[in-house]
Amino acid sequence: MAVLFQLFIIYIVLLLLSFAVPSLHPILYTTLFLMVAVYVLFTVLVPFARTLLALVEKLPAPTMLLVVSAGLYYMAELLASQMKDEGYGAFGQLFQTVMKIVILTLWFPSISQLIETIYTLIPW
Incomplete structure (x- = not known):
């Protein structure tokens, strides 16, 4: 649940950046996307994958x-x-x-x- 809230905050920040600095929006969008993707990968997907792999190991x-x-x-x-x-x-x-x-x-x-x-x- 906390990750969803954090993703929503990132979305708000991106909206603010799109109005404040429209010329830098694509690079900031891509940078934030990659940072958030890595964060979500290590906080949500890796534990999920470990659990799933432990289940299918048998x-x-x-x-x-x-x-x-x-x-x-x-x-x-x-x-x-x-x-x-x-x-x-x-x-x-x-x-x-x-x-x-x-x-x-x-x-x-x-x-x-x-x-x-x-x-x-x-x-x-």
């Missing part, structure tokens, strides 16, 4: 990969949205593409193991 390995992949995809969407809002949509799209490649790279060992298992089952 499940098969692909479940852990799904959780990590979902988290990475969400972060890519968040940062790409920020870049698009600032007028750098091409960089946001590039960032999303790179993150998707990173997610696929994480899945390569499981995919190769699955292919090897299927390959042994196919009679040639």
